[in-house]
Amino acid sequence: MKTNLLKILPMSVLLLTGCFNKSISKEQFTEKLSEVKTHLLEQNSDITNVHMQTGLGVAVHYEYKEGEFYDYSSLGILGILSERNATWLEDGKYYHYHSSVGHRNAKVEEITKEQFDTYMAENKNTVITKLMEPVLEAEILNGEKPEQYLEVTNKYYEISKGVKLESKVKYQEPDKDDSSKMVDATKNYVFEFKNNLPTKYTYKTSNGSNTKYTYSYGNASFSKPTPSSDSSQA
Secondary structure, three states, X not given: OHHHHHHHHHHHHHHHHOOOOEEOOXXXXXXXXXXXXXXXXXXXXXXXXXXXXXXXXXXXXXEEEOOOEEEEEEEOHHHOEEEEEEEEEEOOEEEEEEXXXXXXXXXXXXXXXXXXXXXXXXHHHHHHHHHHHHHHHHHHHHOOXXXXXXXXXXXXXXXXXXXXXXXXXXXXXXOOOOOOOEEEEEEEEEEEEEOOEXXXXXXXXXXXXXXXXXXXXXXXOOOOOOHHHHHHOO
């Protein structure tokens, strides 16, 4: 009996943890990707609480909660804040703050409700635009082979509550030791979409660069700027 349980356990664990990916056709993935695009562009009234982050290289965060706050921050070299743009509601009053490399002495400004509503409408457009980026990139790789690539190899999967695309492209780039010569290079993409929303977008190149974007919903957070110490915030 113990032996039989041990044989069954690994598959049960896979199913419970959602690690079991089922291959699907290009047509099935294309249909699901179209649903994601429609959701973002036409049926996005439920997109009210979003956290977006670039996990490697320059750290970039987007935090958006409808009617309450928007916060964009870009963390530069050595942890120095390159830019922060925030709009928020606090105790019935509305505030805006924007610091950048050329504007380090920024102050928190109280704004009107009309200004707040305008900023927040613009901010939601920014959030939708950023959420669309992996959709458009996946759409390109899923279509006819782009001219800049020698080869494109795609694998499609059904995952828990969504779909996944793994795409490997081959292209040419200047040789790092002799820029007059071109050499073959590769880039590996991974896209994940769940509940008609992007959740993951990564790519790794054969020269060692690695970029990762993550998207999550319902967990946006905000800490109001304190200009005197804002260089340490992200």
